[in-house]
Amino acid sequence: MNVTIRGRSRHHRTVSFDAPTNSVVLVEQRLLPHRFELVKTADYRATAAAITDMVVRGAGAIGATAAYGLAQGSRAFRGRDLVRFEAHVEKVYQALKHARPTAVDPVNAMNSIRAEMSAGGTVAERQDIAFAAAMRFADEDVRHCEELGRHGAPLIRDGMRVLTHCNAGWLAFVDVGTATAPMYAAQAEGRKFHVYCDETRPRCQGASLTAWELAQQGIQHQVIADNAAGFLMSRGEIDLVIVGSDRVLGKTGEVANKIGTYTKAVLANRHRIPFYVAIPLSTIDWELDSGLQIPIEDRSGDEVLGAWGVLPGSGKRPGQRAYVRIANPTSTARNPGFDVTPPELITGIITPHGILKPRELKKLRKQLPH
Numbered sequence: 264m265n266v267t268i269r270g271r272s273r274h275h276r277t278v279s280f281d282a283p284t285n286s287v288v289l290v291e292q293r294l295l296p297h298r299f300e301l302v303k304t305a306d307y308r309a310t311a312a313a314i315t316d317m318v319v320r321g322a323g324a325i326g327a328t329a330a331y332g333l334a335q336g337s338r339a340f341r342g343r344d345l346v347r348f349e350a351h352v353e354k355v356y357q358a359l360k361h362a363r364p365t366a367v368d369p370v371n372a373m374n375s376i377r378a379e380m381s382a383g384g385t386v387a388e389r390q391d392i393a394f395a396a397a398m399r400f401a402d403e404d405v406r407h408c409e410e411l412g413r414h415g416a417p418l419i420r421d422g423m424r425v426l427t428h429c430n431a432g433w434l435a436f437v438d439v440g441t442a443t444a445p446m447y448a449a450q451a452e453g454r455k456f457h458v459y460c461d462e463t464r465p466r467c468q469g470a471s472l473t474a475w476e477l478a479q480q481g482i483q484h485q486v487i488a489d490n491a492a493g494f495l496m497s498r499g500e501i502d503l504v505i506v507g508s509d510r511v512l513g514k515t516g517e518v519a520n521k522i523g524t525y526t527k528a529v530l531a532n533r534h535r536i537p538f539y540v541a542i543p544l545s546t547i548d549w550e551l552d553s554g555l556q557i558p559i560e561d562r563s564g565d566e567v568l569g570a571w572g573v574l575p576g577s578g579k580r581p582g583q584r585a586y587v588r589i590a591n592p593t594s595t596a597r598n599p600g601f602d603v604t605p606p607e608l609i610t611g612i613i614t615p616h617g618i619l620k621p622r623e624l625k626k627l628r629k630q631l632p633h
Contacts, residue, residue, distance in 0.1 A: 264433040266479060268299055275301075276437050278319060278327040278401060282394070285338050287331045289319045292434055294584060296475035297573040307336035307355045314362035314369070317466070321435020322509045322546050323404045326368025329359040330397040333373050337393040340386065348386045352377070364558040365519060365601045366509040367548045372400050400545075401437045407543035408439035410615035415445025415505070415541060416452060418613075423456040423502045426492060429463045429521035430472035431507020431541065441507040441541035443476065445613065450482055458484040459501065461492060463521060465566040465598060489523055496534040504531045504538045505613075509601060510557055511540065513547045513628060516606030516621025517554035522599055528608040540604075541613040549628060554603035564596035 265272045279288045286303040287310050294300055302318065304310040310332035314325050336355030340348050356373055363369070376396040383389035419425060425446065432440035439447065446458065458477055463469035470486045477484040487495070495501050504527060510519040518524070518540050531538040551557060568590040576582035590596065606621030616627055 264438060264476070264479065266299060276401070276405075277321075277324045277434055278331065278437055280331045280334070280394075280397065280401075285335055287313075287328060287335060289313055289328065290434065291318055292320060292472065293318060293571070294573075295434070296471050296478075297582070297584075304332075304335075306339060307332045307358060310335060311358045311362040314359070320363075320468070321430060322366045322368045322507065323408070323436030323441070323543055324434065325363060325366055326372045326545050327397075327401040327404055327437050329362070329369030330372040330376055330400040332359045333376055334390075334393040334397040337380075337390045340390070343386050345386060345389075348389065352380075352389075363560060365560045366546075368509075368543075368545045371545045371547075372397075375400065404437040404543055404545065405439060407545075407615045408436050408441060408444050411441055411541045411543070411613050412439060412444035412448030414615075414617050415539070415613045416448035418503060418505075418537070418539065419445055419449040419454060419456055421454045421456065424459065424500055425456055426459045426461065426495075426501045426504045426527070427473060428461045428469060428504075428506045428524055428527050430468040430476070432473055432476045434472050434476060435507060436543070440476075441543065441613075442505045443473070444541060445505060446477075446482060447480060450480065455483070458482060459492070459495065460484055460486045461489050461523065461527070462486055463523065464489055465570075467570070468521070489526075492527055493530045496530055496536060501531075501534075501536055504528075504536060506538075506540055508540050508542050508546055510548050511542055511546055511612065511621075511624070512551050512554060512557075513549040513624045514552055515554065516609065516612070516624055517557075518604045518606075518609060518612075518621070519554065519557045519559070519601050520604065522602050525602040525604045525608075528604045532608050537610040538608060539611050539613055539618070540609055544615060544627075547624065547627075554605070557601075557603060559602075560600040562598045562600045564598050567596035567598050568594065 431442035460469040569588040574582040
């Protein structure tokens with residue numbers, strides 16, 4: 264995506280890799296929309312921490328970050344002993360796997376890379392394979408998102424009012440995004456439409472990230488409070504809902520996504536509004552049998568009890584990021600990060616292979632390599 268800062272536009276990927284320094288390069292998403300910065304993680308532990316602390320977030324983006332982190336950790340190994348090397352790789356894998364447990368993209372990415380690495384006969388060969396495979400995963404993430412745009416663009420007609428929840432845009436993937444891909448494609452085809460961005464409490468990714476992306480892209484939009492969507496639906500002011508996902512069960516069609524997604528699906532169903540989920544193939548979990556088995560991340564209650572923002576700066580100096588308590592001082596909070604939407608509430612799932620009914624995903628597996 265092209266980012267315009269102080270009148271200068273430049274293309275950026277959310278996640279990339281700097282081979283000479285063996286570091287992962289990330290857009291520091293916690294500073295947006297107030298400040299655009301790139302940061303480097305020096306080793307796989309710092310890369311895992313960046314995922315946990317949401318320097319980088321979004322299914323595809325943390326998938327690519329984990330892929331690069333696995334390559335980063337592999338390349339940092341010194342020695343020729345394959346047994347010791349594999350023990351080291353397992354340590355790297357576990358650190359990245361547990362950085363954020365709900366999304367399946369990191370595990371899928373790393374499992375694929377490790378399967379390829381087994382073909383290498385030496386440590387050096389396996390290190391090279393890991394690096395090449397991580398680069399391919401990132402490029403594939405972009406291609407998948409471009410395909411989502413091609414398949415999903417016809418859903419968005421001139422004059423439509425589209426609701427999206429959280430951020431499933433360029434910032435949540437390597438480039439383009441999933442829920443935003445049909446929007447960007449429809450815009451490129453000349454259609455005009457309006458997007459409502461749920462604020463997406465408690466971290467407000469819709470207000471801070473999706474709205475920033477759409478502003479950069481010149482797409483008409485407004486931020487709404489999470490609880491305003493039902494009112495707008497009841498007044499006939501929302502025509503379509505498109506969201507992303509952190510994990511979709513291939514066997515059942517159940518969708519895990521940012522907390523509040525299930526609520527929007529129920530509302531859309533009540534008001535007979537089409538509800539679509541856009542995903543790359545790396546978001547599909549072919550193993551779990553039920554949404555009840557999906558590990559739902561319980562995050563710090565501080566996210567609910569307060570909010571992050573940027574204090575006013577002075578002159579050309581940007582303000583500092585700061586946390587402000589907004590809740591009663593003696594109260595605690597519960598903060599599940601995700602919920603699960605059942606397939607009967609989903610109109611269709613936009614995939615790189617076309618738009619499918621949730622329970623049709625099983626057919627898709629037959630078209631894919633094992």
